[in-house]
Amino acid sequence: MQFNQSQAIYLQIADYVCDRVQTGQLKPEDRAPSVRELAVTLEVNPNTVMRSYEHLQQQGIIYTKRGLGYYISEDALQKLNGQRRNQFLQEELPAFFHKIHLLGIELDELKERYDAFKAQHSNP
Amino acid sequence: MQFNQSQAIYLQIADYVCDRVQTGQLKPEDRAPSVRELAVTLEVNPNTVMRSYEHLQQQGIIYTKRGLGYYISEDALQKLNGQRRNQFLQEELPAFFHKIHLLGIELDELKERYDAFKAQHSNP
Amino acid sequence: MQFNQSQAIYLQIADYVCDRVQTGQLKPEDRAPSVRELAVTLEVNPNTVMRSYEHLQQQGIIYTKRGLGYYISEDALQKLNGQRRNQFLQEELPAFFHKIHLLGIELDELKERYDAFKAQHSNP
């Protein structure tokens, strides 16, 4: 996995896990990959993965069973949908509108790009 | 001016200046506000403004005349439009699409929000 | 290290690092001395070293690994050789020729001085 250098790695890992939950690859009550395992796959320091998991745990997306590992919370999906949606609508969307306004792009122009995007990601 | 704490202040200042160029409040060959002046208006340390200006200078948006001040480059607008547009289309847009896809939002739903946004910013 | 007062210290530090790369004391993918470490050895403020490193980074000579330190780019040597050589041939050499021409010095006269210089720097 490649990391964007403009955002903290542990946040990118947390986002990656959230994505997998939202897309159903990780279901409630599933066991999340172990810290060491994920650290190897992503080629990062285990401490960094640990920090991601602490971050997710704090938000109630995952929880820990002592000696067993981290598990996806039952209400992870609802939390994610609510939480991310709110943040998106209140913070990111205005910034997004500001940008396309400055660039002189209209929403209509984005439609075909979005269709292309969807086509590309549904049949990889 | 209020600063977002998730991004460096000097970058936000640089963005602010770019915005003023893109909206035509600062025209090519205009003199940019002096470092000290802008520092006072934005209530930050002059060093911080200095850093913003160095950042903009190395991108070719502004240039310096010895002992006189900083001036907007002749091709600042073109550079900004090209540069920001490219970055937007190649980096931000895919991330944006990814998000709305995960959240199950369709582009059509954003239209009325965008109209509201435009109305709000044209008649403050 | 002694600094020339006619040039900014942070540029002299950057030059110093470049020299070490060109002479092979620092090899591609090596870790550069940490900001604080170099600041102590050179007896300057850490901010000043930081500025040198930022300067080198934006030229692609070094890059940063989050939380780990600065590393020499893989193509640092090629960049340096190309960049410095071009600047030398196009800017410094004409000025040099201009000067010796005004002073009435011929290239031949410099040869023995150059030999002396080389002898002095190979067997210190």
Place this chain on the structure above:
Amino acid sequence: MQFNQSQAIYLQIADYVCDRVQTGQLKPEDRAPSVRELAVTLEVNPNTVMRSYEHLQQQGIIYTKRGLGYYISEDALQKLNGQRRNQFLQEELPAFFHKIHLLGIELDELKERYDAFKAQHSNP
């Protein structure tokens, strides 16, 4: 005239005057161009030219006749040749040798470049 931004303008003007003396375009006891006149030709602030002249006067290259203007000193040429030659040999030459050494350039290689340079500047 175009100015290099890495050196103070007033020094570049001073150098320009010295060059004209060394090449014989300005002879001892000639009147130097008036401050205002030179300021117009070079498109700079008269204060800046004034500073150049003060600088040259301090070195004894020119002197002032009250109400008449600045004149080239009788011994200007000798001073220039001695002074510049010393500075050149002691400060610039070692730096120059250092550079070509790092770049792996030999003096012999510069010979033909120098010939080309002389040819270009004798028959413009």
Place this chain on the structure above:
DNA sequence: GTGGTCTAGACCACC
């Protein structure tokens, strides 16, 4: 431990 940002205050050269 590492880099990165910010403040405060000083001093300089330049126009």
Place this chain on the structure above:
DNA sequence: GTGGTCTAGACCACA
């Protein structure tokens, strides 16, 4: 007045 450099010291996020 302008930009530019440097120091000192603080605080933060990251690995």
